[in-house]
Amino acid sequence: MRTAPVLAGCLWILCASAVPAATPDPAGAAPAIVGRALAPSPLADDLRRLTDGIGGRVSGSPAMARAVDWGVAAFKAAGVTARAETYTQKVTWAEGATRLEILGGTPFPVALVAEGWSPPTPAGGIEAELVHVGSGTAADYAAAGARLRGSIVLVDSTVTETWADLFNEYNRTGAIIERAIAAGAKAILWTSARERRLLYRHTDTVAGELASLPMAVVAREDALRLARVADAAGQPLRVRFTMPNVIGGPVEVANVVGEIRGRELPDEFVVLGAHLDSWDLGTGALDNGCNAALVIAAARAIRESGYVPRRTIRFVLFSGEEEGMLGSRAYVRQHRAELDRTRAMLAIDSGIGRITGFQVSGRTDVAATLPKALAGIAAFDASQVLMDGDLGTDNVDFLLEGVPTLVAAQDPANYMPNYHAASDTYDKVDLHLLAQHVAIAAATVYGIAELDGALAPRQSRAEIASLLERTGLAKEMKESGLWPEWESGQRGRTP
Numbered sequence: 345m346r347t348a349p350v351l352a353g354c355l356w357i358l359c360a361s362a363v364p365a366a367t368p369d370p371a372g373a374a375p376a377i378v379g380r381a382l383a384p385s386p387l388a389d390d391l392r393r394l395t396d397g398i399g400g401r402v403s404g405s406p407a408m409a410r411a412v413d414w415g416v417a418a419f420k421a422a423g424v425t426a427r428a429e430t431y432t433q434k435v436t437w438a439e440g441a442t443r444l445e446i447l448g449g450t451p452f453p454v455a456l457v458a459e460g461w462s463p464p465t466p467a468g469g470i471e472a473e474l475v476h477v478g479s480g481t482a483a484d485y486a487a488a489g490a491r492l493r494g495s496i497v498l499v500d501s502t503v504t505e506t507w508a509d510l511f512n513e514y515n516r517t518g519a520i521i522e523r524a525i526a527a528g529a530k531a532i533l534w535t536s537a538r539e540r541r542l543l544y545r546h547t548d549t550v551a552g553e554l555a556s557l558p559m560a561v562v563a564r565e566d567a568l569r570l571a572r573v574a575d576a577a578g579q580p581l582r583v584r585f586t587m588p589n590v591i592g593g594p595v596e597v598a599n600v601v602g603e604i605r606g607r608e609l610p611d612e613f614v615v616l617g618a619h620l621d622s623w624d625l626g627t628g629a630l631d632n633g634c635n636a637a638l639v640i641a642a643a644r645a646i647r648e649s650g651y652v653p654r655r656t657i658r659f660v661l662f663s664g665e666e667e668g669m670l671g672s673r674a675y676v677r678q679h680r681a682e683l684d685r686t687r688a689m690l691a692i693d694s695g696i697g698r699i700t701g702f703q704v705s706g707r708t709d710v711a712a713t714l715p716k717a718l719a720g721i722a723a724f725d726a727s728q729v730l731m732d733g734d735l736g737t738d739n740v741d742f743l744l745e746g747v748p749t750l751v752a753a754q755d756p757a758n759y760m761p762n763y764h765a766a767s768d769t770y771d772k773v774d775l776h777l778l779a780q781h782v783a784i785a786a787a788t789v790y791g792i793a794e795l796d797g798a799l800a801p802r803q804s805r806a807e808i809a810s811l812l813e814r815t816g817l818a819k820e821m822k823e824s825g826l827w828p829e830w831e832s833g834q835r836g837r838t839p
């Protein structure tokens with residue numbers, strides 16, 4: 345910490361009024377923080393150790409435990425206090441040797457991977473007819489009729505190119521799965537929404553529970569060929585689907601929480617968060633290793649600037665994000681007593697696309713005061729305040745608790761083509777841009793922590809409910825399966 349200038353020989357009372365706090369001129373804070381963020385730092389080394397060194401880190405796995413140790417150690421090396429905050433994850437999951445064999449006709453090799461948190465197939469696999477159900481609408485299922493009972497269904501997709509495509513990938517699945525179950529199907533194969541046989545995985549779970557049917561993602565070109573063969577007149581296409589996923593749990597997992605205590609209002613909090621866990625086909629560099637490393641680097645830049653924020657800033661690396669934002673849900677439960685004094689939560693989770701501004705999820709009160717906190721990042725052209733929001737990351741449980749949330753709005757860049765895929769690796773990260781994002785994130789949370797008053801008040805349950813309707817988030821929650829969690833009081837602010 346930089347010390348205040350000493351006025352030698354003055355009367356103590358004069359000194360007190362000339363130097364109101366043991367901190368340098370606040371106007372200098374943002375340039376100092378930005379300067380530290382852009383200076384040489386361990387940022388790239390930290391990211392390389394996380395991605396190449398530890399690799400993919402599914403929440404609840406040994407690799408994730410190593411990543412938590414990495415996070416605590418990296419904060420401490422940055423001179424920031426940090427601790428692991430544990431909670432219980434109900435289910436652990438790992439993929440075995442997933443296979444699809446074509447029985448009869450002209451067999452060909454089919455590349456596929458298990459969906460995350462999919463149950464295994466029974467021992468020996470499922471031998472059944474593969475029924476192509478188009479895009480899985482009610483009409484598609486009706487057309488397939490009685491053949492569906494006992495079958496494995498194959499569902500089409502369109503290639504994901506935009507954020508809207510990606511959200512549609514998630515939001516359409518619930519209804520398709522329900523129809524498959526109602527029709528008596530035994531498993532679902534999803535056509536990959538990426539070309540060139542790229543494989544990736546998701547879950548369709550919202551609270552860390554196992555999915556209700558065995559499901560896998562099939563390489564797009566292989567799935568399209570299977571669909572053509574299945575659609576051809578003549579013999580039904582019989583296959584054997586073997587997916588010996590390994591299910592375990594419950595297990596203790598952890599969020600990593602770093603902290604810089606506020607100088608005037610230490611019991612008020614601003615949270616900067618990114619998830620540390622990832623899928624395991626690649627090494628989780630874009631999603632979300634680069635932004636986990638960013639959170640640590642932001643803490644380092646603020647500490648090294650010598651400025652101490654008025655309010656406490658928490659730097660949180662969440663676990664369990666990919667399974668339904670389990671880590672951020674655990675954080676709000678464990679810190680519920682502080683939520684009245686949690687002034688904002690900023691989440692970053694869209695890889696290395698250039699930050700253009702911040703989504704405030706319909707909070708007009710946040711939009712009105714946020715520009716003041718963004719004064720320090722004017723040079724980055726990253727200060728747009730966007731009223732929209734969605735349900736894609738760790739801000740959601742804070743939003744459902746009425747805490748003002750910001751999500752970094754980012755260009756798509758190379759996010760979608762590598763999303764959850766084997767190709768999500770260190771080499772995809774633009775390290776120069778990442779350092780700029782460290783500067784933007786650090787100066788933004790510092791700016792919020794430094795505001796004269798709160799960014800915006802915490803909302804009541806009634807205000808949150810109205811916000812969800814007004815923004816369309818309620819509809820999205822119903823499609824994705826999150827709505828019952830909110831409605832039943834499992835998640836979100838209670839009345």
Ligand SMILES: [Zn+2]
Nearest residue numbers: 619631632693
């Ligand atoms: Zn992510």
